[in-house]
Amino acid sequence: MAAESIGTSTHWTRHVVRHAGFAGGVLALIVVVALLAPLISPYDPIAQPDIIGLKNAAPSFVHPFGTDSFSRDVLSRCIYGARVSLSVAGLATVIAVTLGTLYGAIAGYAGGVIDAVMMRFVDAALAIPRVLLLIAILALWNGLPLWLLVVVLGVTGWFGLSRMVRAQVLSLRELDFVAAARAVGASSPRILIRHILPNVVPTIIVAATLGIGHVIILEAGLSYLGLGVQPPSASWGSIIQDGADQVGSAWWISLFPGLLIVTTAIACNALGDALHAAFDPRHTTGAMAELDS
């Protein structure tokens, strides 16, 4: 009906732009703080000035986030923790997105038996709760160095995206412009890279944005279990772990890094949703739920 189709889109666009702008701003702020950590941080994050006198000090003007059981300043630890949390999540997401895109594109483009086999594997991988798989891996390889942790997080995080990319490639493959490219004799890798992948970019960007928020939470969980980031490096999750056993008495140690995680994750989700809406006019929040696995 004419009535329904009039406008509302302009309304919607404005709404999306405002949300994306705000979420992007919050993320940018956190990234800047992480980059400038040495300049901003009030104390040395690993200094233990007075392990007896300044142990578990409640938040105050001197220590806005309080101190932990080693008398370290929680605010400074959170600022440096942002570096670890963000870079682990960012790099792991890059790995996951690259693998997922390639795998999904190859499966979708190849089709037939290859596709079926490749996708059965993804089905199986998706059936394992990712955290359990990670726990198994990290338990078997005790105390992985940071870069390997990043690799493991990346390698276990591409299954959902590969499904979406495959589905898109599958439908793109049948379109006229791909047929045309094939007709003029373009090679398969060339068609894939030049003609098909650019059309998948929106999906990838949305997946990456949502993925970063997800990996930050995931890494925090693993670090909370003592399986993730190993000391002396500390992510936000490690700091929560520092305070977990004394949450009843020194709640500030776990509270503040957790709030930072929530803020970052909300910003990533909001930005991802907004981008999704911007790329896809028939927007629903639920459609991206699959990416969480």
Place this chain on the structure above:
Amino acid sequence: MSESLLRVNDLRTYFHDAGAIARAVDGVSFDVARGETVAVVGESGSGKSVTALSILRLIRNPGRIEAGSSILFEGREMLGLSEKEMRDIRGNRIAMIFQEPMSALNPVLTVGEQIAEVVRVHTDASRHEAWERAVEMLALTGMSDPRERATAYPHEMSGGMRQRVMIAMALVLRPALLIADEPTTALDVTIQAQILELLQKLQEQLGMAVLLITHDLGVVAEVADRVVVMYGGEVVERATVTELFDSPQHPYTEGLMNAMPRLDQKTARLTTIPGIVPPSTSWPGGCRFRDRCAYAWERCEMEHPPLYAVGENHESRCHLAIEPDRRQSPHEPLAARAGAHQ
């Protein structure tokens, strides 16, 4: 027209969005007497469907029926009623059926449940009684095995069947007025005829009035008593069905008639009206049809035509009514010329 069942007066339904105003229905007046069939005819975008929805006050945001409009039904001003009072009328005194019987039926409820729901909502009939009335009504629409059919889901039925369900749902409470919005458009030609016949039969049986919304003059000729032709959110011609077909006055009506396939003419030459209905956010000043009109002259640009009386119970919104000589000099419409360049 001594006793009119429905009297629509100066109805204006506008859609407001981000500063723009779409005047989808812009000052429409007509009435419907008890038991008669009035057809509202026009292309898509003419405002006929919005008019139909406005009568039941089913216009959703950002649409709004503007102040000064009036819809009298059985002597009551409907625009002043509360939402609760409106609900008592909908499906009960005024019912409506829609064009696409697939999407207009709820896919996860059985058709019996959907018909019975009307009874349940408006009367204090028990679940069982409501169901029985639904089955009875399905039988009345000529469905064989109504008891069995009532337990079916819409996807298990053909298009014609689904439209029978829609009709059963609309008429189960014997409304005084049925608004039928393109009831046969989505159906096969043979089924169309059956559905129209059924509607006429039920109309006689139940004594209701029908407001038929359609773009198909063939359907109008078959069932209507009187006709309202709409264009650009306005009524452009109003007449009894015989008057209209014998002497159409508005060039738009003429255009619609020329676009109609006729069996009696040997040369089946179908002409279409060039151009499309302009967007309702920017009706042109003067006559809204002038760019597509073969007679348009300066006056049509300067002066918005009123509804001229052109005979007994016959009105036309065209300046030709006062300058009939202009009929002698048709020319190529502006829209056709613009179209030729593309």
Place this chain on the structure above:
Amino acid sequence: MASNRGIVGTVISRLVQAVIVVAIVTTLVFVLIHIAPGDPFAAAMDNPNVSEALRARWRAMYGLDQPLLTQYVRYLANVARGDFGWSFSMHRPVLDVLKDALPNTLLLAGTALVLGFAGGIGLALIQAMRPGSRTDRTLGAGSMFFYAMPDFWLALMMMLIFAYWFPVFPVAGAVDPIMHEYMTPLAAVADRLKHLALPAITLALLSGAAVARYQRAELLRVLPDDFVRTARAKGVSERRIMLVHVLRNALIPTVSLLGLSLPGLFTGAVFIERVFAWPGMGWVILNAVSTRDYPLVTAGVIVAAATVTLGSLLADLLYAVVDPRIRGR
């Protein structure tokens, strides 16, 4: 009758798929164990009191001296029989340990699932009644907040608030460690519920937030459909339209969300069990991790994957039951 065969066919093909998935998971776990550094006796090996001869005997006993392929076949056969080996840390068969733990996880996750879906759908209904209103936006912000929360952190904060600051619920455990044995049956049930409340509510908040977001979007997607207009034209109230016409349609995709949400629910349970010392699968697996009890860790992962697969299968079947358009085929 054709429809019955259709359903049975679907069940069989999905069962086969589920078996394949579990087989792949088992293989993956086997591969992981064998490419991991050290051997499954690492913990025991570290014990200097264990003689080299004893270690060799252990290896022989558990078949670790056999060729890899033999080990693999034997492993698969054992898993298929439900024999997951011996838990070193618990000094019991792994299967027995898991048998004790799984019901606790199912109780926790099941309670959270029901609470989370009921609450999430309820919230979504309230939101969708007036999209864009203040209520909608407030609830939307709330669900976004919980949706972005690390499970274990929410658990810690719930513990802080409801066990320390306002001691309404016990801090941890499944039952009162001392008094439970001496309680009357009624008091024992109450004790269990009291211990269940905080972990279950935490998990329900997390899954409820996701459900609310999804369900709201689904409701709003159905709302402009033609049949909703038909219902309005019938004189049906907005409330009834939402509850009967819109919800019934919008619930169908939510049923598939049920299957999709199981891995997340299980994962959440792992962390929440850790925080609240709830003796379920997650708690057992994490304890096994810290004691390096590999047979228990790997068996836990396999059983968890199998549970999730089975759950998804059930959700798929439920989907076929609730959607008449699929049911008929």
